[in-house]
Amino acid sequence: MSRSLTIIWRHALLVTVLTLSLGACTGGESNVEQGNRDGIFYYGNGSEPQGLDPHVVTGVPESHIARALFEGLAVKNPYTLEPEPGVAQRWDFSDDGRVITFHINPKARWSNGDPMTAHDYVWSWQRAMNPMMGNQYAYMLFAIKNAQAYASGKLKDFSKVGVKALNDLTLQVTLNEPTPYFIQLMDHYSTFAVHRPTIEKFGKATDRFTRWTRPENIVSNGPFTLKSWQLNRRLEVEKSQTYWDKDKVKLNGVVFFPTENIVSEERMFRVGQLHYTNDVPLDKLPVYSSQANSPLALAPYLGTYYYLINTERAPMNDVRVRKALAMSIDRDTLSATVLKGAVKPAYSITPPDTTGYFPPKLFHYDVEKARQLLAEAGYPNGEGWPGAELIYNTHESHRKIAVALQQMWKEQLNINITLANQEWKVYLNSTQQMDFDIARRGWLGDYVDPNNFLDMFLTDGGNNMTGFANAEYDDIILNQAPAAKTKAERLALFSKAETMLMEQMPILPIYTYTSKHLIQPSVKGLPTNLMDSINLKYVWLDPKADSDNTNTENSGQ
Amino acid sequence: MWRFIGGRLLQAIPVILVVITATFFLVRMAPGGPFDDEKVVLPEVKAALEAQYKLDQPLLLQYGAYLGDLMQGDLGPSFKYPGRSVNELIGAGLPVTAELGLYALMIAVFIGILAGVFASLKPNTARDYTTMSLAMIGICMPSFLLGPLLVLVFGIHLDWLPVSGWGDIPGDKILPSITLGSAYAAYIARLSRAGMLEVLSQDYIRTARAKGLPQWRIITRHALRGGLIPVVAFLGPAFAGLLAGSFVVETIFQIPGLGRFYVQAAFNRDYTMILGTTVFLSTLIVLFNLLSDILAAWMNPRLRAQFGSR
Numbered sequence: 001m002s003r004s005l006t007i008i009w010r011h012a013l014l015v016t017v018l019t020l021s022l023g024a025c026t027g028g029e030s031n032v033e034q035g036n037r038d039g040i041f042y043y044g045n046g047s048e049p050q051g052l053d054p055h056v057v058t059g060v061p062e063s064h065i066a067r068a069l070f071e072g073l074a075v076k077n078p079y080t081l082e083p084e085p086g087v088a089q090r091w092d093f094s095d096d097g098r099v100i101t102f103h104i105n106p107k108a109r110w111s112n113g114d115p116m117t118a119h120d121y122v123w124s125w126q127r128a129m130n131p132m133m134g135n136q137y138a139y140m141l142f143a144i145k146n147a148q149a150y151a152s153g154k155l156k157d158f159s160k161v162g163v164k165a166l167n168d169l170t171l172q173v174t175l176n177e178p179t180p181y182f183i184q185l186m187d188h189y190s191t192f193a194v195h196r197p198t199i200e201k202f203g204k205a206t207d208r209f210t211r212w213t214r215p216e217n218i219v220s221n222g223p224f225t226l227k228s229w230q231l232n233r234r235l236e237v238e239k240s241q242t243y244w245d246k247d248k249v250k251l252n253g254v255v256f257f258p259t260e261n262i263v264s265e266e267r268m269f270r271v272g273q274l275h276y277t278n279d280v281p282l283d284k285l286p287v288y289s290s291q292a293n294s295p296l297a298l299a300p301y302l303g304t305y306y307y308l309i310n311t312e313r314a315p316m317n318d319v320r321v322r323k324a325l326a327m328s329i330d331r332d333t334l335s336a337t338v339l340k341g342a343v344k345p346a347y348s349i350t351p352p353d354t355t356g357y358f359p360p361k362l363f364h365y366d367v368e369k370a371r372q373l374l375a376e377a378g379y380p381n382g383e384g385w386p387g388a389e390l391i392y393n394t395h396e397s398h399r400k401i402a403v404a405l406q407q408m409w410k411e412q413l414n415i416n417i418t419l420a421n422q423e424w425k426v427y428l429n430s431t432q433q434m435d436f437d438i439a440r441r442g443w444l445g446d447y448v449d450p451n452n453f454l455d456m457f458l459t460d461g462g463n464n465m466t467g468f469a470n471a472e473y474d475d476i477i478l479n480q481a482p483a484a485k486t487k488a489e490r491l492a493l494f495s496k497a498e499t500m501l502m503e504q505m506p507i508l509p510i511y512t513y514t515s516k517h518l519i520q521p522s523v524k525g526l527p528t529n530l531m532d533s534i535n536l537k538y539v540w541l542d543p544k545a546d547s548d549n550t551n552t553e554n555s556g557q
Numbered sequence: 558m559w560r561f562i563g564g565r566l567l568q569a570i571p572v573i574l575v576v577i578t579a580t581f582f583l584v585r586m587a588p589g590g591p592f593d594d595e596k597v598v599l600p601e602v603k604a605a606l607e608a609q610y611k612l613d614q615p616l617l618l619q620y621g622a623y624l625g626d627l628m629q630g631d632l633g634p635s636f637k638y639p640g641r642s643v644n645e646l647i648g649a650g651l652p653v654t655a656e657l658g659l660y661a662l663m664i665a666v667f668i669g670i671l672a673g674v675f676a677s678l679k680p681n682t683a684r685d686y687t688t689m690s691l692a693m694i695g696i697c698m699p700s701f702l703l704g705p706l707l708v709l710v711f712g713i714h715l716d717w718l719p720v721s722g723w724g725d726i727p728g729d730k731i732l733p734s735i736t737l738g739s740a741y742a743a744y745i746a747r748l749s750r751a752g753m754l755e756v757l758s759q760d761y762i763r764t765a766r767a768k769g770l771p772q773w774r775i776i777t778r779h780a781l782r783g784g785l786i787p788v789v790a791f792l793g794p795a796f797a798g799l800l801a802g803s804f805v806v807e808t809i810f811q812i813p814g815l816g817r818f819y820v821q822a823a824f825n826r827d828y829t830m831i832l833g834t835t836v837f838l839s840t841l842i843v844l845f846n847l848l849s850d851i852l853a854a855w856m857n858p859r860l861r862a863q864f865g866s867r
Contacts, residue, residue: 051639058594134606136598152601208609208639231641231649232813233723260817261808267708267720268811425589425826432597442595462597 030272031255036522036543039252041536044265046278048232048258052213054189055128055135060444061278065256066189068237068536069220073102073121073171073186078535079527081448083183087116087193087221087244088171097178102171107244110195111218111225118165123205124193126158132206137190140446143179177482180490181355181449187533188446195219223249223537232258250525250540269295269518275541276523280516282397285340288518295518299528302354302445303513304346304453305401307390307438308431311506312467315386316437320377322505325438327363327370328412329405335511338400342516346509348498349443350453353530357450357491362502367412374413382414391420392440393427401510402440431465441465444513448530450494451481457501466506473500521545562851569843576839577627577832581620584823584831591636591826610636623832632833637825643833650815651837653723657806657814658799660730661738662792668738669745670788674776676746677753677784689750695743704736704809721811733810737803741795745788753784786856793849797842 031042046061054066067075073088088102108116129138129151142148145162149155162174175182185191196205198219203210211217215226223246224237238253240246259265262279269277280288280296288296309316309325316322331345344352348359371381379385390406392398402419409417417438422430431439443463445452455461455477459469476497484490501507515532522545525538592598592606607613611622626633632643676688711732712720719729756762757780765775804816815834822830 048638050637051641053640056639058596131601131605132609134602134609136592136594136596136602138602139599152599209634210640213640230813231646232817233725257811258813259811261811263705264721264809264811267713270713271716271720273719273721424824425587425593427589428593428595429589432593462599 032272032275032520032522035255035275036541039250039541041251041254041523041539041541042273042275043254043256044259044268044274044277044279045235045256046258047260049235049256052218052226052229053208054192054194055124055133055137056208057189058136061256061258063189064534065235065237066192067187067222067534068224068254069218069222069226070189070192070194071222071243072188072192073104074183075535075537076184076187076531076533078525078529078533078538081529081531081533083186086186088186091183098175100173100175100182101166102173104169104171105244106169108221109242109244110221111240111242112195112198113242114195114197114219115168116193116221117168118171119168120193120196121171122163122165123196125163125191126161127194127199127205128190129158129161130206134208135190137188140185140188140190143175143177143182143185145174145176179482180487181447181451184447184449193221195221224251224254227253234258245537249537251536254536266518269520272520274518275520276526277518280518282340282342285342285516289341293521295520297515297517297519297528298342299515299532300344300351300353300530301513301515301532302351302448302530303443304349304351305343305440305442305510305513306346306349307405307508307510308436308441308465309506309508310434310437310439310467311504312434313437315377315379316388318377319504320373321379322508323363324370324374324377324413325409326505326508327366327373329408329508329510330365331510332365334401334404334408338404339397339511342514343511344514346512348502348509349457349507350450350494350498351445351512351530354445354450354453355448356487357494359450360495360499360502362499370413374415379415382416385415387416387418388437389418389420390438390440391422391427391430391436393424394421398440405510434465434467438508439465441507442513445531450491450498451477454494454497454501457506468501468504468506470500470504473497476500558851561854562847565847565850569840569847572843573836573839577624577836578620580832580835581623582616584826584828585616587826589826591828593826610634627836632836633829635827635830637822637827637830643829646818646830647815647833647837650813650818653812654800654803654807654814654816657723657730657733657737657803657812658796660734661741661799661803662796664734664738665741665745665795666788666792668742670749670785672742672746673749673751673788674753674781674784677750677757678772678776680754685750689747692743692746695739696747698739700736700740700805701809703739704732704806707732707736708809721809723810723812723814729810733806733812736809737799737806741799744795745791748787748791749785752787753780756780756784759783782856786853789856790849790853792852793845793847794842797838797845800841801838 035042045064049062049065050057050059052065052069054070057066071086073086074083075086077084087104087108089105091100091102093100104116104118110116125141127133128135129141129147131151131153138151146155146160150158150161164172166172198217199205199212202212202217215228218226223240223243225240227236227238229235235256236253239249239251243249257274259278262281265277266281266284268274288294309322311317335341335343335345347361347363350357350359352358390402392402399421406417406419409415430436443453456463457468458464458474458477476493481490481493484493515528519526522541522543524540524542526534592603611619635641635643635646638646672688672692676685679685708720711718718732719726722729762775762779765779803814804820807814807816818830819834822834
C-alpha cells in the first residue's frame with residue numbers, strides 16, 4: 001500500500017474510533033434511574049397518539065394519555081375496577097335505576113383554575129354526540145334517553161336528550177333502561193368533559209382540525225397537564241397544580257413514548273429507558289417467565305381472539321360444519337406452543353369472570369365428534385369438501401395461528417382451508433362486506449360487562465359480520481336483560497343468550513387475551529387488572545427498590 | 558448550463574403532475590377507507606367524517622381542489638392525525654430524516670470510496686476480493702438485520718451506545734446512521750472500484766506514471782476525478798432513496814422521521830398524507846437527480862467544455 005493511503009486509513013480509523021467513543025460516554029444515568037429520583041415515569045405507550053381531543057380519538061394509546069390529562073365523573077380503582085369518585089364526588093340512582101344524579105365535586109377545577117360545573121358536561125356531551133363531530137365513540141352515551149336519535153341526526157333538539165344541569169354542581173342523567181355499567185363508562189374518554197371557552201377560542205365546537213389540544217392551548221381537568229408534545233418522539237405531562245385530589249398524585253410527571261416496534265421497546269426497557277412497556281414480544285416470554293423477580297406482568301385481559309364464520313356461504317352455512325371446525329381446534333396445544341402459554345383457551349365470546357359472569361362452555365376439543373358432525377354434513381373424512389378460505393390481516397402472530405389451525409383441520413378432519421393474508425384496510429373492507437369464509441377477529445371490551453361482547457351479535461349489528469340473526473337473542477339483549485330485577489337474573493339472561501349464540505357457532509372462539517407488560521421493580525401502585533387499566537394517580541416510584549437491570553440483563557436475545 | 562437546468566426543471570413539472578394524478582386516483586381505488594376501523598363506525602358518523610374531509614364530493618372535484626390547494630403550498634389536513642396538517646407532519650419529520658440521510662450518506666461515501674479505491678489499486682488480489690466480498694455482504698445484509706445486530710452488540714452487550722431515539726441521548730444517532738449507510742457504502746465501494754479500474758487503465762494515467770509521479774498524486778490529482786463520476790451520478794438518487802427508504806431504520810430505532818409517516822400513511826389510507834409525502838419526495842428525487850447530473854457534468858471535462866461553450 002502506498003504511504004498516502006496508509007495515512008488516509010489511519011485517519012479514517014481514528015475518526016471512527018473517536019466517534020464511537022464519543023457515543024460511549026453516554027453510559028451514565030438511565031431514564032429509569034433519573035425518573036426514580038425525580039418522580040418521572042417513563043411509559044412505553046405503543047404508538048403515536050392520533051390526537052388528544054377525547055371526542056375525536058379512538059385508540060388505546062390515546063386513552064392512556066387522555067386519562068392522564070382528563071378525568072371523568074367517575075374513575076376506575078385500578079385494584080378492584082370498581083368506580084370511585086372522579087369529578088363527581090358521589091352519585092345517586094333513582095328507584096327504577098333510570099335516573100342518575102351526579103354531584104360534582106366543588107373542588108374540581110380545570111387546569112386554568114376555572115371551576116368544573118354540570119354545564120360543562122351538558123355542553124361536552126352535546127359535542128360528543130353531535131353528528132357533525134364524527135365521534136366514533138358517540139355510542140358510549142347511547143344508554144342516555146334520546147342520545148342515539150340525536151347522534152344520528154334524527155333529533156335536532158338537544159334539550160330532549162336525557163342530560164340536564166339542575167344547578168352548577170348537579171348533573172341529572174336519564175337513561176333509556178337501567179344500565180348497570182353506565183358509571184363505568186364515565187371513565188371512558190369519549191364521555192369526558194372538555195373546556196368550552198378553550199375549544200370555542202380556536203374554532204367551532206365540532207371542528208376536528210383546531211389547535212386547542214396543543215401544549216400552549218390545552219385546558220384539561222385531570223391529574224396531569226400537558227407539558228410538551230414532540231411528534232413521534234415523546235409526549236410529556238406534569239403533575240397538575242389545580243387537580244382536586246393532587247395530594248394523592250405522587251408522580252411529578254410522565255413521559256409517553258410512541259413505542260410502535262415492540263422488539264425495540266423491549267430493548268429500551270432492558271437498557272433502562274422505560275419503566276413500563278406496552279407489550280412484550282411473544283418469543284421473549286419464556287425467558288422472562290423463567291427469571292426470579294421477573295419484571296414480566298401477565299394478566300387476563302378483557303378480550304377474545306376469535307374467527308368469524310360467514311354463515312351465509314356454503315359449506316359454512318351448515319351449523320354442523322361450523323361445530324366440527326370449532327371442536328377440532330386443540331386450543332391447549334395452540335396456547336402452549338404458538339402462543340408460548342401466554343393466553344387462556346376460549347370456548348365462548350365473553351371472557352370468563354366478567355363482573356361475576358361465567359360464560360357457558362358448550363363444547364370442548366373432541367375430534368371424534370367433529371368428524372362425525374362433518375360426516376353428517378356430507379363430508380365424511382373430508383370427502384367432497386369444497387374448500388374454504390381463511391383471511392387474516394398481515395401480522396406474524398395471526399399467520400402462525402392460522403397455519404396451526406389449518407394443519408389441525410387438515411390432520412383431524414382432512415379438509416383443506418386456504419390462507420390469505422390481507423393488508424389491514426383491505427381486511428377491514430373484506431370483513432365489513434362479509435367477503436370471506438372465515439376471518440380473524442379480536443374484540444377488546446370497552447367496559448366490564450357481558451353486554452359489551454354479546455350486543456355485537458344483534459341482527460344486522462355492525463360488528464356481527466357473520467350473518468347470525470336470532471329474534472329471541474335480540475330480545476334478550478335489548479329488552480329482557482336491561483329490565484332484569486337482579487344481577488343474577490341479568491347474568492342468567494346473558495348466559496341464555498350466549499348459549500343460543502354458541503349453539504349456532506357463527507364464531508370460533510380461540511383464546512382470551514392476556515395483557516403483557518415489563519415493569520421495573522421501582523414502579524409501585526400499578527396492579528394488573530382485567531381492563532389493563534392504569535390509573536396514573538396511584539402510581540409512584542420507589543428509588544430504593546432494585547431499579548438496575550440486573551434482573552433483566554440475562555433476558556434472551 | 559442555465560438552459561440545461563431550466564430545461565430539466567421544465568421536464569420535471571409533467572413528471573410530478575403524473576405522480577400526483579396517479580397517486581391521487583390509485584389511493585382512492587385501494588379497498589378500505591381512512592375511517593374504516595375494527596369497531597364498525599356508525600353510518601351517520603362516517604358520513605359526518607367524510608363531509609368534514611370533503612370526501613362526499615365527486616372525485617374530479619376533489620382532485621381539482623387538491624391541485625388548487627397544492628399550488629398554494631397547502632397539502633391539506635391529515636386524516637389519521639386530526640388537528641395536524643400534512644405540511645406540519647412533513648415539517649416535523651423531514652429535518653430528522655434529512656439529518657439521518659445526510660449522516661448515512663457521509664458514512665457511505667467515506668467508507669465506500671476508501672474501500673473502492675483501496676480494492677482497485679491491486680485488482681484481483683486477496684485484498685481486492687476481501688474488500689469486495691465485504692461490500693457484497695454489506696449490500697446483501699438488510700437493515701432490519703444489521704440494525705438489531707448492531708444494537709445487540711453496541712447497545713446491549715457493550716452498553717456503549719443508546720438503543721433507540723434521535724437527539725435524546727448523546728450518541729443515539731450513530732447506530733441508525735451506520736445501519737442506513739452501510740448498504741450504500743457497499744454499493745459505493747463497488748461503483749468506485751469499477752470507476753477507478755477503468756480510469757487507471759487510461760492512457761493519461763499511464764502518461765502520469767511515465768512522468769514518474771508518485772502513486773498518491775496519480776490517484777488524487779488524476780484518477781479520482783474521473784473514477785468517481787459513477788459514484789457522483791449515484792449520489793442524487795441515493796440521497797433521495799435514503800430519505801424515502803429510511804422507514805425500516807426509523808422503525809428499528811424509534812426515530813421520529815418522515816419514513817414512518819410515509820409508510821403508515823399508506824396503511825392508514827391517510828389520503829392527504831400519502832399524497833403529500835409522495836409529491837414531496839418525488840419533487841426531491843427530481844431535484845437530487847438534477848443536482849447529481851450537474852455535478853457529474855462538472856466533473857466530466859468534456860461535458861464541462863460543452864456547457865462552457867454554450
